[in-house]
Amino acid sequence: MPANRFNGYSDLGIGIGLRIPHYAHILTNQPGIDWFEIISENFMVGGGRPLEILDAVLERYPVIQHGVSLYFGSLDPFDKSQLESLKRLTLRTKTPFVSDHLCWGSFGGAVSHDLLPLPYTKEAVNNTADRIRYVQDFLSLPVAVENVSSYLEYTDSTMTEWQFLSAVAEKADCGILLDVNNVFVSSRNHDFDPYAYLDNIPLQRTAQIHLAGHSERDGYLLDTHDNFVKEEVWQLYRHVVGIIGPTNTLLEWDAHIPDFDVVHNEARKAKAIITEAFTTASTDS
């Protein structure tokens, strides 16, 4: 499902997260990257260097916006000035869609700046889907929700995570930003089969795929984005693109960020897998 209504019919290939340590390399060397993903909040500012860098990148590359602060699962009303700022940024970047997380993170007006897992309940489905629809209408752009890595489960949940994700996506009629690393991390933390997850969500809604590295902690996996993608995660990625075909894919590396070429080489692995899957599909047909 390379281009579909959930990703604004974009078929961009393999992208990398735009991060400060790589600014100079990108602007000087203009590497052959298909597209960059930005964290929207880092550029929802009045002016200065962030917007200068963004404009320079936009001259050369497509940019897709990914957010961390909409908290679709929260009960707080949206901050209108935040949404207006986000909309202004979408007009600047011409992003074909925006994404944020299937989580909550604020309460009573206070903000955690964390991606807190939701209870998988009907009430949470309704609240989350309503808020996604509101944002889609406000921005006049498709919204994709990303499954998060989680480290706890609630006693109140009445369905699996993949049932919850599916129900939200269908009720909101939105896209899914499928983070296969997060699927793997949560599957290990909560003892479920990641393939059962992938085989039971509406993959036709996939707007984009995220890949990243994680770390082992005492008794759980932590989504650290500070290392190479693990082999088990590549296997999941291979499984997904084998089903849905070449899809916009992003390689995330957000901590202990290495030289740009290291990140770029890791992203190239995704391109090789996509090429392999596409070739196989062509041969089979």
Add this chain to the structure above:
Amino acid sequence: MVSITNAEDNVGHSLGELQSFIWQAISRPLADDFVMQERWIDGSDLSVKSEEFVQSNSRLTSFERLEIYNQQYWYRLLDCLEDDFPGLSAVLGRERFEQLSIEYLKSYPSMSFTLRDIGRELLGFILSHPALVEPHFDLSCQMVRFEWAQIVAFDGPALEPIAQDYILKVPPHQLRVCLQPYITLLELEFSLDEYSNALKRHQREHGEAAGERRCCSAEVAEQPPWPVPDRLFLVVHRHDNIVFFKRLEPAAFELLSALSEGQPLTDALSCAVSYLENAGQSTDDLTESVQNWFKLWIRLNWLCKLDSADLPTCLSATKVG
């Protein structure tokens, strides 16, 4: 449509009840050894309370799973404050800075979608809780102003700057300008600009070791020399999108301050003259000085037309002493 079995939600907690508990649990300060407090707000065992909301698994208890988020909340926000206020952290020492930060965040949790604003209320908090920074109250307040000014200078909005010919065209008694919103004028009693540069050099040289937090309580290496008492008039601004600090002569600072408050040029010049006279200094060279100051300020794009539409933003460029 996905079929959701057993999803009537007629048992258990409402979403609001659940989020209220989780929020309180994760935002409560950690215990001294950076673990979650064992007792809940009402004095009951938090392990028991946690089990009401959070499932355990074969590797982690409900308490331990909740603790991951409690730790993440505090580590993230404390790291962010330390990134934004390295000078204050150096002045107070890491341990006291962390204590100040915890008390601050208890009173002022983040209310913004962006972490950029996390320190917005820190000065006000310190002013109302001086004991947390004594005996360095004055220095701490000035450091916070100085470091917040850099955040504003980094990504604050910019207005269209005025050109030289605009100054020449408008009669002085009608000429009103304002400063770029990203500019802050600071009247300081310590050489914080030099201290900041020394601190950056120090952090570069001690890099990784100095960046490790919570691994050791002792200061990693000797700190740069203490800020020197020195009355100075500083402009925190940006040029070519790089943040700079520029020292001004006192009379220039008075003039710029008056202009930033929306006073017409003639009145602003009177402020500068009064300053010089009160200081017992000559005003003979003031005309030439003013011309040079304006040339520089225009070259640096500091001055903007005072348009009524821009007034609130424009006058938010602050002078703080």
